[in-house]
Structure formats: C-alpha cells, structure tokens
Amino acid sequence: ELTGKLETVFKKLRGYGKLSEKNIQDSLREVRRALLEADVHYKVARQFIARVQEKAIGQDVFKSITPGQQVIRVVYDELTALLGGTARDVHFSPVPPTLIMLVGLQGSGKTTAAGKLARYFRQKGRKALLVAADIYRPAAIDQAEILARSAGVPCFHRREGTDPVDICVEAISFGQQEGCDVILFDTAGRLHIDDEMMNELVRIKKKIVPHEILLVADGMTGQDAVNMAGQFQAHLEFDGILLTKLDGDARGGAALSMLSVTGKPIKFVSVGEKLDALERFHPDRMASRILG
Amino acid sequence: IIGRSKIDDDLMDEVEDILLQTDVGVNMVSKIIDNIRDRIDKESANAPERIVPFLKDEIRSVFMTERAPAGPLPPSSSTRPHVILMVGVNGTGKTTTIGKLAYRYKNQGNKVLLAAADTFRAAAIEQLEIWADRADVDIVSHQMGADPASVAFDSFKAARAREVDVLIIDTAGRLQTKVNLMEEVKKIKRVLTKQQEGIPQETLMVLDATTGQNGISQAKRFHEALNLTGIVLTKLDGTAKGGIVVAIKDQLNIPVTMIGIGENIEDLRDFDPEEFVDALFG
Numbered sequence: 217e218l219t220g221k222l223e224t225v226f227k228k229l230r231g232y233g234k235l236s237e238k239n240i241q242d243s244l245r246e247v248r249r250a251l252l253e254a255d256v257h258y259k260v261a262r263q264f265i266a267r268v269q270e271k272a273i274g275q276d277v278f279k280s281i282t283p284g285q286q287v288i289r290v291v292y293d294e295l296t297a298l299l300g301g302t303a304r305d306v307h308f309s310p311v312p313p314t315l316i317m318l319v320g321l322q323g324s325g326k327t328t329a330a331g332k333l334a335r336y337f338r339q340k341g342r343k344a345l346l347v348a349a350d351i352y353r354p355a356a357i358d359q360a361e362i363l364a365r366s367a368g369v370p371c372f373h374r375r376e377g378t379d380p381v382d383i384c385v386e387a388i389s390f391g392q393q394e395g396c397d398v399i400l401f402d403t404a405g406r407l408h409i410d411d412e413m414m415n416e417l418v419r420i421k422k423k424i425v426p427h428e429i430l431l432v433a434d435g436m437t438g439q440d441a442v443n444m445a446g447q448f449q450a451h452l453e454f455d456g457i458l459l460t461k462l463d464g465d466a467r468g469g470a471a472l473s474m475l476s477v478t479g480k481p482i483k484f485v486s487v488g489e490k491l492d493a494l495e496r497f498h499p500d501r502m503a504s505r506i507l508g
Numbered sequence: 509i510i511g512r513s514k515i516d517d518d519l520m521d522e523v524e525d526i527l528l529q530t531d532v533g534v535n536m537v538s539k540i541i542d543n544i545r546d547r548i549d550k551e552s553a554n555a556p557e558r559i560v561p562f563l564k565d566e567i568r569s570v571f572m573t574e575r576a577p578a579g580p581l582p583p584s585s586s587t588r589p590h591v592i593l594m595v596g597v598n599g600t601g602k603t604t605t606i607g608k609l610a611y612r613y614k615n616q617g618n619k620v621l622l623a624a625a626d627t628f629r630a631a632a633i634e635q636l637e638i639w640a641d642r643a644d645v646d647i648v649s650h651q652m653g654a655d656p657a658s659v660a661f662d663s664f665k666a667a668r669a670r671e672v673d674v675l676i677i678d679t680a681g682r683l684q685t686k687v688n689l690m691e692e693v694k695k696i697k698r699v700l701t702k703q704q705e706g707i708p709q710e711t712l713m714v715l716d717a718t719t720g721q722n723g724i725s726q727a728k729r730f731h732e733a734l735n736l737t738g739i740v741l742t743k744l745d746g747t748a749k750g751g752i753v754v755a756i757k758d759q760l761n762i763p764v765t766m767i768g769i770g771e772n773i774e775d776l777r778d779f780d781p782e783e784f785v786d787a788l789f790g
C-alpha cells in the first residue's frame with residue numbers, strides 16, 4: 217500500500233474516463249521526485265518514467281480509484297516487474313563444488329555476507345567452505361575465521377604468501393578434499409577505478425572459473441551505484457547482486473539503478489548484522505520501499 | 509555549456525542533471541536552481557558561461573555560512589585529554605580513520621591513546637590494535653562482548669593517568685534507526701561527560717561518500733542523539749562526489765572537518781570547501 221505524500225498529490229486528481237496525458241504527466245512528476253529521493257539514478261528514473269508513461273496512456277480509468285492512484289498502480293507494477301524480471305537463483309554446479317565469488321567496494325558487507333551465505337547453504341544441507349582471500353585489510357582473516365566459526369563452517373586462509381589467486385586455488389583443492397560442495401570466496405574491498413585491484417579479480421576469475429560472482433553492494437548507495445556496478449560488470453561480468461544494510465531506512469533506489477545498467481538481478485538482501493539476517497530478494501517489497 | 513548562446517530551460521535541465529549526479533538531492537537541487545535563476549534575473553546575466561561560477565559560488569556559500577575551522581582540532585593543554593568520539597553507520601571507515609588521525613596527531617608531537625569500544629563486531633578490536641601499532645600509539649581494549657561504555661570509561665582514566673594529549677574512541681557501526689544501539693552510544697557519551705565536563709570535545713560522524721539521501725537521516729539522528737561537532741567524509745578517492753554533505757550543512761549546519769582519500773595511514777586531509785566544490789563539477 218503506497219502511503220504518504222504521493223497519495224495526497226493523487227487525491228487531487230479526480231475524474232473518470234480515460235487517463236489523460238495531463239493526469240499522467242502531473243503524477244509522474246511526483247513519482248520522479250520520489251524516485252530521486254530514493255536514490256534512483258537520474259537517468260534510470262527518466263527511462264523508467266518514460267516507460268510508465270507509455271503504459272499508462274489511454275488506459276481506462278476505473279470508477280473505484282482516482283486516475284492518480286491508477287498511475288501509481290502502473291508504476292508499482294512496472295517497478296516490480298523490472299526488479300523481479302530476471303531469474304534469481306544461484307547457479308549451482310552439477311559437479312561440486314560450486315564456486316561463489318563475492319566482490320564489491322570497501323565496507324559494503326562482503327565478509328559478513330560470506331558468513332551469511334555459508335550459514336544459509338549449511339542450513340540447506342550443503343557443506344560450505346569460506347575462503348579468506350582478503351590479504352590487505354587489518355585483521356580480515358581473523359574476521360573471516362570468527363564468522364566462519366559462527367556459521368559452523370571451516371575457513372581456508374593463508375597468513376603467509378601474498379597472492380589471493382594462489383589462496384583461492386589452494387582453497388579449491390582443500391575444499392575438494394574435505395568434500396565441500398559450496399566454496400565462498402571473500403575478496404578485499406576495492407574501487408572499480410583501481411585497475412590493479414580490478415585486475416586481481418579478473419585473475420582470480422580466470423584461474424578458478426567461478427559458477428557465480430555476486431556484487432555485494434550497500435543498500436544506501438546513491439547516484440554512484442551506476443558507475444560502480446557498470447565498471448564491475450565491464451571488468452567481471454558478475455551474475456547477481458547482494459544488497460546489504462536494508463535493515464535501515466535507506467530507500468534502496470540503487471537496486472533499480474544497478475539492475476537497469478547491468479541487467480543483473482538482485483539475488484539476496486542482507487537485513488542485519490547477525491548471520492541469520494539474509495533473505496531472498498522480493499521485488500514487490502523492494503518496489504514499495506523505493507516508492508516510499 | 510560550450511556553444512550555448514543563452515540560458516534556457518534545456519540548459520537548466522542539464523544543470524539539474526549535473527547536480528543530481530553529485531547526490532546533493534532533489535530538494536537541494538531545486539533550491540540551488542531557484543537561487544541561480546534569481547541571480548541570473550537580478551544580474552540580467554543571460555550568459556551560459558556564468559552558470560558554473562554561479563553554481564560553485566552558491567554551493568561554496570553553503571559551507572561558508574557559520575563556518576567552523578577545518579581539520580582536527582588541536583588539543584588544548586588546559587583541557588587534557590582532548591577526547592574524540594567516532595560514530596557512524598556500518599562500514600563507513602571509522603576504525604581506519606582513527607588509525608589515520610592517530611598517526612597525524614602523533615606526528616604533531618602529541619601523546620595519543622586509542623580506545624577499542626567496538627566490542628561487538630568480529631575482529632574489531634584486533635583491527636584497531638593493528639592501526640595502533642602502525643601509528644605507534646597505545647590502545648585500551650577489553651574483550652569482545654564487554655560493555656563499550658566501560659571501555660570508554662577505562663580509556664579516559666588511563667588517558668588521565670598517562671597524561672595523554674588525545675584520546676580517540678572507536679565505536680561499533682550502527683544504523684541510526686536502531687533505538688537500542690543509539691541508546692548505547694548515548695550512554696558512552698554520558699559516561700565520558702560524567703567524568704569530565706566538556707568531553708568529548710569532538711563527536712565525529714564518519715560518512716561514506718557513496719551514501720545517497722540516507723546520509724541526511726544519519727546526520728539528523730546521530731546529531732539528535734550526540735550533538736555532532738563534525739563529519740568525516742570518507743572514500744572520496746572513488747567516483748562518488750559526496751554531495752550529500754551539502755544538504756547536511758544546509759539543513760543541519762554540521763560541517764565536514766576532514767576527508768578520507770584512501771586506505772593508507774596518510775590518506776586523510778582537512779576539508780577544503782573550494783577543492784570540494786571544484787571536484788563536484790570535475
């Protein structure tokens with residue numbers, strides 16, 4: 217149920233007959249504002265509004281709702297369809313182990329997500345392994361070990377040696393020996409404009425050939441979501457997005473921005489610091505959240 | 509802008525897009541555009557090349573009104589220790605910023621002490637201990653699960669006893685909407701204030717430059733809870749512009765005191781409004 221300021225605007229637009237272009241334009245001006253306040257990228261908002269405009273024009277107005285409410289309905293349906301459009305399951309390998317790589321900007325929630333996914337797969341009866349491939353951040357390995365322990369899974373790490381690629385390769389042999397069927401590779405946070413660090417990810421990918429690469433993105437990201445996701449996509453061609461920190465009041469418009477620019481689905485959302493705070497993505501809930 | 513003969517609606521739409529991209533937010537953009545339009549009318553300056561200087565002027569003036577000094581405050585020897593409480597939502601760069609700040613204060617000849625009051629997150633204490641080692645400063649820590657307020661309390665006692673110049677307190681990341689966590693950080697501050705009036709002299713909220721409009725909610729709630737003295741804007745070495753701090757200054761008058769421009773110990777700068785505004789349009 218869409219509440220708040222959008223509703224009050226639409227209460228003004230009463231009448232019957234067909235949705236007029238004026239009805240639609242007025243409503244969409246307010247929708248655009250709501251999307252921008254929700255952190256949807258300005259170009260993505262523009263494209264989305266144009267799409268809705270096409271869908272809404274010429275629609276019959278129903279007697280029980282206002283034209284404005286009808287436009288909101290078209291907006292909500294279109295947003296839900298966009299967000300939920302692509303298949304959202306993790307690509308599992310028919311031959312274990314399934315290799316899942318987690319990448320993203322500094323502080324987005326990757327290491328915590330690795331712990332959560334390990335726990336999630338373990339609950340589904342799989343044998344998971346967490347790989348601590350961040351050799352840069354102070355105490356990164358300690359953090360991964362503690363989270364792995366909470367998740368009830370082993371943690372592969374190397375405290376000496378300096379190449380994350382080697383760590384990942386060794387981890388796979390270890391995982392195979394241990395009979396693991398899911399291996400989660402946690403990587404260091406990095407900037408999409410840091411060529412050397414992006415290259416490191418490319419080298420890891422080429423070497424281990426993961427079945428799934430998840431971009432872990434902060435749910436409160438603003439306009440930069442388009443740059444960031446676009447660049448990670450250009451370097452890596454990831455498979456899906458895991459959106460974090462959605463237990464706060466960020467509207468999460470970055471979800472629409474990243475989906476629009478990369479075509480990749482949001483597969484999971486993280487809704488808290490604890491390891492059990494991980495959910496499958498629900499496009500309708502996200503649509504309501506973005507629209508405020 | 510180049511090749512335009514006059515300022516028209518198309519040009520203003522483009523200006524709006526440029527501003528929106530920086531994360532200043534749709535309300536701030538409307539405000540800036542209105543002021544620009546007024547100025548164009550008043551000065552009857554229908555010259556497109558005046559737009560960018562007008563914009564920079566407009567945004568600079570947001571930072572210049574009631575301007576506080578930039579950079580970390582020098583500790584005053586009469587109210588030793590100078591206590592800095594670092595707060596903010598998860599993953600913004602608090603712990604790393606403390607490492608950088610400790611290094612800076614130490615190089616200025618100060619005796620620095622760190623307090624590991626994030627007793628919640630996995631390996632938070634270990635992480636700060638490594639930074640203390642890198643900055644070559646002492647650190648007070650308990651064990652994971654300890655009461656953060658008691659870590660703060662003990663660190664203050666230690667700072668007094670060891671005649672420390674600067675005490676910097678790390679806290680756990682927390683979303684501003686979590687009432688119990690906001691109560692916890694208020695308690696940390698209360699415990700300090702009870703020990704000595706006027707401390708902490710600085711309460712800094714660390715904000716990630718990639719953050720969108722939620723930055724306003726963060727600043728508002730942390731300010732209500734703790735009376736912030738400033739913001740540290742991190743990760744400006746990325747492509748995000750951090751424009752949300754313009755809206756925060758405009759609405760709440762909380763200044764940015766420093767910026768984080770990387771993951772190394774020297775990657776901390778005083779906030780310079782001129783540089784920041786130029787970079788918005790860079």
Ligand SMILES: Nc1nc2c(ncn2[C@@H]2O[C@H](COP(=O)(O)OP(=O)(O)OP(=O)(O)O)[C@@H](O)[C@H]2O)c(=O)[nH]1
Binds near residue numbers: 350404405598
């Ligand atoms: N509230 C909340 N906090 C989260 C969530 N996911 C992660 N965090 C917190 O966000 C902070 C950063 O998480 P990390 O897992 O260290 O992030 P990271 O991406 O591995 O960071 P780097 O390795 O430094 O790039 C920690 O305080 C986590 O507890 C979430 O869904 N909600």
Ligand SMILES: Nc1nc2c(ncn2[C@@H]2O[C@H](COP(=O)(O)OP(=O)(O)OP(=O)(O)O)[C@@H](O)[C@H]2O)c(=O)[nH]1
Binds near residue numbers: 626
């Ligand atoms: N590129 C860049 N990375 C930064 C900057 N500041 C911090 N980081 C990185 O951001 C990540 C998170 O930093 P932390 O210091 O752990 O953040 P925090 O706020 O203490 O996190 P929590 O305690 O989990 O809430 C780390 O990977 C840091 O190296 C910065 O200015 N630029």
Ligand SMILES: [Mg+2]
Binds near residue numbers: 326327350353356403
């Ligand atoms: Mg990590």
Ligand SMILES: [Mg+2]
Binds near residue numbers: 603632679681
């Ligand atoms: Mg920290």
